[in-house]
Amino acid sequence: MxxxxxxxxxxxxxxxxxxxxxSKSETNRLLLLKALFPNITLANTSNSDDSEVMQKALTGNDEIVDIHHAGTAMRFLTAYFAVNEGREVVMTGSSRMQERPIKILVDTLRQLGVEISYEKEEGYPPIRIKGKKVTASKVTLAANVSSQYISALLLVASKLENGLELTLEGEITSIPYIKMTLALLKDLDIKTSFEGNVIKVFPKESVESKEMVVExxxxxxxxxxxxxxxxxxxxxxxxxxxxxxxxxxxxxxxxxxxxxxxxxxxxxxxxxxxxxxxxxxxxxxxxxxxxxxxxxxxxxxxxxxxxxxxxxxxxxxxxxxxxxxxxxxxxxxxxxxxxxxxxxxxxxxxxxxxxxxxxxxxxxxxxxxxxxxxxxxxxxxxxxxxxxxxxxxxxxxxxxxxxxxxxxx
Incomplete structure (x- = not known):
C-alpha cells in the first residue's frame, strides 16, 4: 500500500x-516479566505488531518461534527460552532478521552454560535454544552493544537460581533503556544495583500481585x-x-x-x-x-x-x-x-x-x-x-x- x-x-x-x-519498549519488557510472574496484570499495553508477536511467543507452545521483523522480541525471547528449563525452540524471523547479529547475546548466554546453536549462518538467527536451569551467575559483556542484549539478560536474571552479576566492559551506551528495565524490576520489588560498570539482579521466586500501567x-x-x-x-x-x-x-x-x-x-x-x-x-x-x-x-x-x-x-x-x-x-x-x-x-x-x-x-x-x-x-x-x-x-x-x-x- x-x-x-x-x-x-x-x-x-x-x-x-x-x-x-x-510504549512498545515497556510493553515487551512487561510481557516477559508477566510470563515469569503470571500474577501481575498489565494495562495500556502497545497494540503494535512487535508486542503481538511477543505475546504470541510467550503464550504459545510451538517449537518454531517466528518473530518476523521484531528485533526486541528476538533478543528478549532468546534470553527467556534459554532459562526456560526443558523447553527447546528454534527462534527465527524475516530475511532481514536473519541478517541482524545475535552472536553477542548468544555468547553471553553460553557463559551461563546455556546450549544454543545456529541453524544456518554462525552469529545470526535462526538459532536453536535448549532451555535449562542456570546456576552460574557472573557474565561480562561489551558495554557499547545494543541495550536490548543487556535488558534481555536483566529481565530473566531474577529467575536464575543465584541471580546475575553483569559486568559491562567499556563505555556504556543507551543507559536510559537499561535504567527503564531496572526501574520495572524495582516496581516489582526485585532487588537490583547498578554501580560503576557492574549491574546485579538478585534472585526472587515470586512477586506480589500488581497492576502495571504502560506509559x-x-x-x-x-x-x-x-x-x-x-x-x-x-x-x-x-x-x-x-x-x-x-x-x-x-x-x-x-x-x-x-x-x-x-x-x-x-x-x-x-x-x-x-x-x-x-x-x-x-x-x-x-x-x-x-x-x-x-x-x-x-x-x-x-x-x-x-x-x-x-x-x-x-x-x-x-x-x-x-x-x-x-x-x-x-x-x-x-x-x-x-x-x-x-x-x-x-x-x-x-x-x-x-x-x-x-x-x-x-x-x-x-x-x-x-x-x-x-x-x-x-x-x-x-x-x-x-x-x-x-x-x-x-x-x-x-x-x-x-x-x-x-x-x-
Whole structure:
C-alpha cells in the first residue's frame, strides 16, 4: 500500500487531542516479566505488531518461534527460552532478521552454560535454544552493544537460581533503556544495583500481585513533535505521558525546544505548542541514548530549512534496515545534501525540497512515520505505508484526524 500525503497551506493544528498506544519498549519488557510472574496484570499495553508477536511467543507452545521483523522480541525471547528449563525452540524471523547479529547475546548466554546453536549462518538467527536451569551467575559483556542484549539478560536474571552479576566492559551506551528495565524490576520489588560498570539482579521466586500501567510511547510522540515544529501554528495534546518518564526518548522535550516546540504537562497529558517567531539555527545533537529519534529529527531539520549534525548513531546500522544509508538515499531524492558515517549524520542547510518524491520504507516503520510530517511542506508519497503497524497501527488515522489528506495509490 502506497499513500500520497498532502496538506493545506498554511497548515495549522488547533488544540487537537490524541491518545497514543502504550510504549512498545515497556510493553515487551512487561510481557516477559508477566510470563515469569503470571500474577501481575498489565494495562495500556502497545497494540503494535512487535508486542503481538511477543505475546504470541510467550503464550504459545510451538517449537518454531517466528518473530518476523521484531528485533526486541528476538533478543528478549532468546534470553527467556534459554532459562526456560526443558523447553527447546528454534527462534527465527524475516530475511532481514536473519541478517541482524545475535552472536553477542548468544555468547553471553553460553557463559551461563546455556546450549544454543545456529541453524544456518554462525552469529545470526535462526538459532536453536535448549532451555535449562542456570546456576552460574557472573557474565561480562561489551558495554557499547545494543541495550536490548543487556535488558534481555536483566529481565530473566531474577529467575536464575543465584541471580546475575553483569559486568559491562567499556563505555556504556543507551543507559536510559537499561535504567527503564531496572526501574520495572524495582516496581516489582526485585532487588537490583547498578554501580560503576557492574549491574546485579538478585534472585526472587515470586512477586506480589500488581497492576502495571504502560506509559504511552515516546518514539511515537516524536512524529508529533516534528508536526508541531513544521506547522505554521500548532497545539497538540497527547496522552498518557509522564513528565519524569523511564523512556529515553523523552529527551525529545529538550531537543525540540531547540527547534521551536514548547512542551507542558497537566496530569498524564502532554501538550506540544509551536513557538511563534522562533529563531531557527542549525543543531548539533549527540543521540547515543536516543538513536531511534534520529530519523524524525533529520526530516524535521530538512523541513525547517536548517542543518544538523547527529552523532551516537552506531546502533542504527543493525536495525530493521541500515537506517543511516536508508536516510541518505531517501533524503537525497528530496534534494538534500547529506553525508553519513558509521555513527553520524550531517545535513547541510537548504531552502528547497523536491515535490512528490516516493519515499522507500525498507520494512522499517520509522522510515514511514519520520518522513510523513514533511507533507506539511511538500506533497510526498510513502511506499509500503502499512509497515507502521510494527509499532503504531493507528498512525495514518491519527494524521487524518489532524487534517492530513491521505489517498491510496
Amino acid at each position: 502506497n499513500l500520497k500525503l498532502t496538506t493545506n497551506s498554511p497548515f495549522t493544528i488547533d488544540d487537537s487531542q490524541l491518545n497514543i498506544t502504550g 504511552s510511547d515516546w518514539s511515537s510522540a516524536s512524529y508529533f513533535f516534528s508536526l508541531t515544529a513544521l506547522a505554521d501554528a500548532a497545539k497538540i495534546t497527547l496522552s498518557s505521558y509522564k513528565e519524569n518518564s523511564l523512556q529515553g526518548d523523552s529527551e525529545l522535550i529538550s531537543l525540540y525546544e531547540k527547534m521551536g516546540v514548547k512542551t507542558t504537562f497537566q496530569g498524564n497529558k502532554m501538550t506540544l505548542e509551536k513557538v511563534a517567531g522562533f529563531n531557527y539555527q542549525d543543531v548539533n545533537f549527540e543521540l547515543n541514548n536516543t538513536p531511534d529519534i534520529a530519523q524524525t529529527i533529520v526530516v524535521t531539520c530538512l523541513g525547517l530549512g536548517i542543518g544538523c549534525h547527529l552523532t551516537g548513531l552506531h546502533t542504527l546500522k543493525i536495525k530493521e534496515t541500515d537506517r543511516l544509508e536508508a536516510l541518505k538515499t531517501e533524503l537525497t531524492k528530496l534534494g538534500a545534501n547529506i553525508s553519513v558515517t558509521n555513527d553520524s549524520l550531517t545535513l547541510v542547510k537548504s531552502d528547497t525540497i523536491n515535490h512528490d518524491v516516493k519515499i522507500g520504507t525498507y520494512n522499517d516503520h520509522r522510515m514511514a512515520m519520520a518522513f510523513a510530517p514533511l507533507a506539511i511542506k511538500v506533497p510526498i508519497i510513502i511506499e509500503d505505508a502499512g509497515v507502521v503497524s510494527k509499532s503504531y497501527p493507528d498512525f495514518w488515522n491519527d494524521l487524518k484526524a489532524l487534517n492530513f489528506q491521505i489517498s491510496e495509490l
